[in-house]
Amino acid sequence: xxxxxxxxxxxxxxxxxxxxxxxxxxxxxxxxxxxxxxxxxxxxxxxxxxxxxxxxxxxxxxxxxxxxxxxxxxxxxxxxxxxxxxxxxxxxxxxxxxxxxxxxxxxxxxxxxxxxxxxxxxxxxxxxxxxxxxxxxxxxxxxxxxxxxxxxxxxxxxxxxxxxxxxxxxxxxxxxxxxxxxxxxxxxxxxxxxxx
Numbered sequence: 625x626x627x628x629x630x631x632x633x634x635x636x637x638x639x640x641x642x643x644x645x646x647x648x649x650x651x652x653x654x655x656x657x658x659x660x661x662x663x664x665x666x667x668x669x670x671x672x673x674x675x676x677x678x679x680x681x682x683x684x685x686x687x688x689x690x691x692x693x694x695x696x697x698x699x700x701x702x703x704x705x706x707x708x709x710x711x712x713x714x715x716x717x718x719x720x721x722x723x724x725x726x727x728x729x730x731x732x733x734x735x736x737x738x739x740x741x742x743x744x745x746x747x748x749x750x751x752x753x754x755x756x757x758x759x760x761x762x763x764x765x766x767x768x769x770x771x772x773x774x775x776x777x778x779x780x781x782x783x784x785x786x787x788x789x790x791x792x793x794x795x796x797x798x799x800x801x802x803x804x805x806x807x808x809x810x811x812x813x814x815x816x817x818x819x820x
Contacts, residue, residue, distance in 0.1 A: 667692070667772045668759040672726065672750035675737045680750055682724070683776070689721045689798035690772040691791075694757065696729035697739045699766045701785035706743045708788040713747045716795055720774065723747040728757060728766060769794075773801030 667690075669683045682692070693709065695702040713723050727736045727749055740749045757763035760770060764783075771780040771794045779801060780794040 665778050666776050667770060667778050668756075670756045670759065672752065672756065675733060675740065675749050675751070680724070680748060682772075685722055685724070685772075686776050687720070687774055687803045689716075689719075689774055689795065689801065690770075691721070691723045691795060691798070692760075692770045692772060693723060693725045694728050694752065694760070694763045694766060694768045695725055696727060696766050697731045697736060698729055702767045703743070704785055705767060705788075705791070706745060708791060710744055710746050711788075712792060712795055716799065719799055721795060721799055725749040726752040726756065728752040728763060771795065771798040773798050774803045775801055776804065777801070 667682060669681060671679055671681045674680050682690070691709070691712070693705075695706075709723050709725075713721070725740070725745065725747060729736075731739070733751060736749065736751070760768075767782075767785065769782045769791070770778055771782070773779045779798050782791060782794060
C-alpha cells in the first residue's frame with residue numbers, strides 16, 4: 625500500500641501544531657493570577673534568603689524598577705534568557721533597574737550558586753518557596769517574570785521564553801513609572817539641600 629508523502633507531512637504538522645498550542649495554553653497565567661493580581665496590583669512583598677545568606681525583601685527595592693524572575697536550574701528556557709538578563713542588568717542598572725532571580729527548584733543552595741556562577745549572573749538570586757510562588761498566582765510555568773514599577777506595582781508579566789527585545793520593552797515600561805509620592809518627597813528632601 626502506497627502512502628502519500630505529502631499527507632504524512634500534513635499529519636505530522638497538524639500533530640506538532642496541536643502539541644505546540646496545547647503547551648502554550650497550559651503555560652498561560654493561572655486563574656489565581658487573574659483573580660487577585662492585575663497589572664496595577666502592588667506586587668506581593670516577601671522576604672527570602674539570598675545565595676550569600678542575607679535576607680532580601682522585595683519592598684527594599686521600592687523606588688527601583690524590578691524584574692522578578694522565577695526560574696529553576698533544570699529549566700532549559702531559563703538558561704537561554706539568563707545571559708539577556710545579565711546584559712539588561714548591566715545596561716539598565718544605572719537607571720534604577722534591578723533583576724531579582726527566585727530559584728524555584730529542589731537543588732541545594734550550593735548547586736544553585738554554582739549554576740548562577742557558571743551562567744555569569746550579576747544580580748541577586750534568592751532561594752524560592754512555594755508559598756511565594758502561590759502569592760504570584762502559583763507560577764504555573766518557568767520561566768515566569770513580573771515587571772514591577774518604581775511604585776511597587778506590577779506593570780507586566782512574561783510567562784515562558786520570549787525574545788530579548790520583548791523583555792527589554794517591558795523593562796523600559798517599568799523604568800518609566802514613578803515612585804510613590806511619599807518616596808518622591810523623601811527623595812526631594814534629600815537632594816534639595818545639595819542643590820543650594
